[in-house]
Amino acid sequence: MTTIEAAGRAVAARNVEFRTCPFTGLKVDLAAQRLIYANAVAAVIFLAVGGLFGFLVALTRWPAVHLLPAEWFYLVLTGHGANVLLFWIIFFEIAVLYFASAVLLNSRLAAPKFAWLGFILMVVGAVMTNVAVFQGDSTVMFTSYPPMKAAWHFYLGLILFAVGALVGCAIFFATLVIAKDEGTYQGSIPLVTFGALTAAIIAVFTIAAGAIILVPTFLWSVGLISHIDPLMYKVVWWAMGHSSQQINVSAHVAIWYAIAAIVIGAQPLSEKVSRTAFFLYILFLQLASAHHLLVEPGISSEWKIFNTSYAMYLAVLGSMIHGLTVPGAIEAAQRRNGFTKGAFEWLRKAPWGNPAFSGMFLSLVMFGFIGGISGVVLGTEQINILMHNTIYVPGHFHGTVVAGTTLAFMAVTYLVVPLIFQRQIVFPGLAKIQPYLFGIGAAGISLFMMGAGTLGVPRRHWDLTLAEAPIPYEFSAGAFLMMGLNGLFATLAALGGIIYVVVVVASVFFGKKVDSTKPVWQFPVTSTAAANVGKYGSHGTVKLPGTIILVAVFFVAFMLYYYVNWKYLSAVWPLR
Amino acid sequence: MAVTPPAQRIWWKEPVERVELVWTALAFLWGVAMFATMIIWHIVGQQNLANEAYRIQPERFMERTEAFVEKYKVGEQGDTGVPVVRPPAGSDVYMLGRLWEWWPVLELEKGQSYRLHLSSVDWQHGFSLQPVNINIQVHPGYEHVLTITPDQAGEYGIVCNEFCGIGHHTMAGKIIVVDRNTPKRGQ
Ligand code: HEM
Numbered sequence: 207m208t209t210i211e212a213a214g215r216a217v218a219a220r221n222v223e224f225r226t227c228p229f230t231g232l233k234v235d236l237a238a239q240r241l242i243y244a245n246a247v248a249a250v251i252f253l254a255v256g257g258l259f260g261f262l263v264a265l266t267r268w269p270a271v272h273l274l275p276a277e278w279f280y281l282v283l284t285g286h287g288a289n290v291l292l293f294w295i296i297f298f299e300i301a302v303l304y305f306a307s308a309v310l311l312n313s314r315l316a317a318p319k320f321a322w323l324g325f326i327l328m329v330v331g332a333v334m335t336n337v338a339v340f341q342g343d344s345t346v347m348f349t350s351y352p353p354m355k356a357a358w359h360f361y362l363g364l365i366l367f368a369v370g371a372l373v374g375c376a377i378f379f380a381t382l383v384i385a386k387d388e389g390t391y392q393g394s395i396p397l398v399t400f401g402a403l404t405a406a407i408i409a410v411f412t413i414a415a416g417a418i419i420l421v422p423t424f425l426w427s428v429g430l431i432s433h434i435d436p437l438m439y440k441v442v443w444w445a446m447g448h449s450s451q452q453i454n455v456s457a458h459v460a461i462w463y464a465i466a467a468i469v470i471g472a473q474p475l476s477e478k479v480s481r482t483a484f485f486l487y488i489l490f491l492q493l494a495s496a497h498h499l500l501v502e503p504g505i506s507s508e509w510k511i512f513n514t515s516y517a518m519y520l521a522v523l524g525s526m527i528h529g530l531t532v533p534g535a536i537e538a539a540q541r542r543n544g545f546t547k548g549a550f551e552w553l554r555k556a557p558w559g560n561p562a563f564s565g566m567f568l569s570l571v572m573f574g575f576i577g578g579i580s581g582v583v584l585g586t587e588q589i590n591i592l593m594h595n596t597i598y599v600p601g602h603f604h605g606t607v608v609a610g611t612t613l614a615f616m617a618v619t620y621l622v623v624p625l626i627f628q629r630q631i632v633f634p635g636l637a638k639i640q641p642y643l644f645g646i647g648a649a650g651i652s653l654f655m656m657g658a659g660t661l662g663v664p665r666r667h668w669d670l671t672l673a674e675a676p677i678p679y680e681f682s683a684g685a686f687l688m689m690g691l692n693g694l695f696a697t698l699a700a701l702g703g704i705i706y707v708v709v710v711v712a713s714v715f716f717g718k719k720v721d722s723t724k725p726v727w728q729f730p731v732t733s734t735a736a737a738n739v740g741k742y743g744s745h746g747t748v749k750l751p752g753t754i755i756l757v758a759v760f761f762v763a764f765m766l767y768y769y770v771n772w773k774y775l776s777a778v779w780p781l782r
Numbered sequence: 783m784a785v786t787p788p789a790q791r792i793w794w795k796e797p798v799e800r801v802e803l804v805w806t807a808l809a810f811l812w813g814v815a816m817f818a819t820m821i822i823w824h825i826v827g828q829q830n831l832a833n834e835a836y837r838i839q840p841e842r843f844m845e846r847t848e849a850f851v852e853k854y855k856v857g858e859q860g861d862t863g864v865p866v867v868r869p870p871a872g873s874d875v876y877m878l879g880r881l882w883e884w885w886p887v888l889e890l891e892k893g894q895s896y897r898l899h900l901s902s903v904d905w906q907h908g909f910s911l912q913p914v915n916i917n918i919q920v921h922p923g924y925e926h927v928l929t930i931t932p933d934q935a936g937e938y939g940i941v942c943n944e945f946c947g948i949g950h951h952t953m954a955g956k957i958i959v960v961d962r963n964t965p966k967r968g969q
């Protein structure tokens with residue numbers, strides 16, 4: 207902490223310019239605003255590039271279309287993973303960190319010059335890795351499992367990117383310290399900032415694991431190290447790869463709370479419960495890399511069971527708690543706003559035409575039902591045998607990281623553009639349908655890839671017909687059908703993605719300046735509606751029948767799906 | 783609100799509503815149940831992946847597999863030149879993954895158990911037995927030994943589901959499961 211504090215103090219002398227947000231009354235440091243802007247714009251550019259690659263991949267895996275030749279398919283798939291999973295998500299997360307610290311705490315941002323340095327490192331790293339991929343000798347997938355070797359600048363780009371992201375985390379921590387020191391807020395940090403803090407703490411662990419594995423791999427690629435053990439690589443690589451997914455979860459859950467607060471004035475049911483749930487993420491995820499190693503040789507069952515469950519189920523517990531408290535907070539707010547009829551009037555009369563809300567709610571539901579349930583099932587020691595490396599795996603994580611994280615990030619953009627960039631959303635009609643298009647598309651690709659996976663379709667595979675294999679195998683007609691449906695829904699998702707990019711870019715560059723009296727969508731942040739919502743603490747909360755029904759449905763679906771998969775497992779060849 | 787500091791400074795002392803406590807307890811118990819299910823399956827379940835594995839030089843594994851093929855070869859798969867091997871029931875059998883084939887083709891008897899030795903001699907590969915859908919990661923330098931008991935006769939494909947370079951989608955192999963007293967080929 208001391209070096210961070212010193213860095214913070216060193217620039218205390220800079221001239222800080224603030225503006226006051228007309229909607230929220232928050233003081234916004236213009237330096238922070240510019241950095242949020244730069245990181246968010248970079249994020250959207252990488253999403254546009256990476257999303258296009260995803261679409262090309264899906265079209266190639268659509269048997270009737272089979273678009274790209276094999277070399278291009280594998281190259282573009284490598285580019286897809288890196289650009290969306292790493293670059294889009296992490297640039298956006300850095301923007302979220304700056305927002306949750308400087309803006310929400312009314313504070314100046316620590317050391318903006320360093321923050322720019324971090325940004326530049328990230329851009330250089332991301333571009334370098336992309337160049338390596340497009341030169342064609344780094345088609346190794348973003349996981350780059352040895353002994354398969356990429357060009358040296360593939361790894362170096364990733365390392366630079368990670369260092370830049372680490373700088374972003376340091377700026378975030380330093381800003382928290384400054385805000386505390388300078389007393390820019392009273393009491394504890396807001397829940398959203400707490401969620402962001404969770405994300406940042408996990409990010410530090412993650413990046414440390416990344417350094418431990420990527421630096422030797424880089425040295426190996428330039429010939430300074432002779433051998434990287436492939437199993438050891440995976441253990442450490444996934445300590446980064448899995449933990450970083452928990453960064454995404456923390457960040458998008460924080461965004462769920464933020465959108466619910468800003469759009470409907472929802473208050474956390476209980477600060478204690480929600481914060482504890484975030485804290486579980488920090489405590490119990492370090493070992494979760496285990497669930498990527500369930501069918502590897504030479505790892506004991508005890509280790510696998512202990513690690514996947516100890517780490518996973520208590521982190522899962524955190525998510526299940528948020529799964530109650532987020533819709534619960536929304537229901538409570540809506541009921542106090544007068545939507546009290548039946549179990550679900552609060553939900554029917556929610557602002558479904560506001561893309562920030564619709565995107566957030568779809569993200570919440572799909573992350574839980576699709577990504578969450580499938581993730582736990584996939585991460586069960588024995589069931590993993592049925593699914594490992596089939597296309598079920600990308601099916602699962604398009605449920606978490608696309609339908610969940612990406613959709614939540616898209617949703618919050620509809621608030622960031624007017625509130626931070628101070629631009630009206632152009633094409634509000636398109637913006638309104640965007641979350642639905644993208645959400646349904648993402649749900650479709652997740653479910654159909656999962657379906658295809660249960661029929662054995664391999665992931666990262668150019669030719670389902672195996673036409674060029676000397677000893678061919680014929681997949682079932684159902685498998686081909688699933689991959690075709692996947693292509694159809696990929697088209698929807700791509701359409702939703704394009705609309706998002708177009709609306710955001712057009713709004714940022716050509717949108718009218720926001721006029722505080724007439725925003726496109728209402729933000730009851732400061733309105734009396736919010737004040738009506740009542741006190742903190744769930745003991746003072748109205749009853750929540752709708753939320754209870756929702757979580758009960760979820761719970762039953764979860765149990766059924768879990769045990770159905772054990773049933774499937776019991777039908778395969780005995781194995782010991 | 784979630785974007786502002788908690789209204790009550792001492793937020794960690796608030797009482798918590800029943801519904802949250804009940805849900806948290808349920809979710810926790812569910813976690814315990816899932817944890818227990820994995821352990822119970824090790825005791826009563828028929829499908830558990832073996833933990834037996836050895837470090838091995840890829841060349842050594844290749845030699846052993848070749849010796850195995852030499853000993854029990856009964857024919858070739860079509861005109862591919864890939865040997866078909868019919869080992870005695872209950873014996874140790876070998877299969878290696880390499881760019882880009884699963885080698886050799888195995889002919890096994892239904893209902894018999896075999897100790898299958900799996901490894902790679904170059905990159906990582908994904909052993910994916912279809913349509914049974916048993917999927918196992920195969921590493922160079924590690925020999926994984928598992929006991930399989932094919933319980934239905936038929937021809938099974940093995941595709942590769944770990945990306946292993948440009949020929950990945952051409953990498954496939956076969957296990958043929960025959961009824962107990964089917965005679966060996968050529969006899
Ligand atoms: C238009 C939207 C998208 C479509 C149509 C799409 C489609 C696909 C498809 C078909 C695959 C290939 C599965 C395979 O052959 O193994 C894939 C892989 C992947 N996608 Fe997406 N995707 C989209 C957006 C995203 C986003 C937003 C993210 C991350 C935030 C993402 C992350 C990934 C990752 C990490 C992989 C795995 C790459 C690998 O196996 O190395 N995708 N995607």
Ligand SMILES: [Cu+2]
Pocket residue numbers: 879880882906907908942943944945946950953
């Ligand atoms: Cu292979």
Ligand SMILES: [Cu+2]
Pocket residue numbers: 907908942943944945946947950951953
């Ligand atoms: Cu392969």
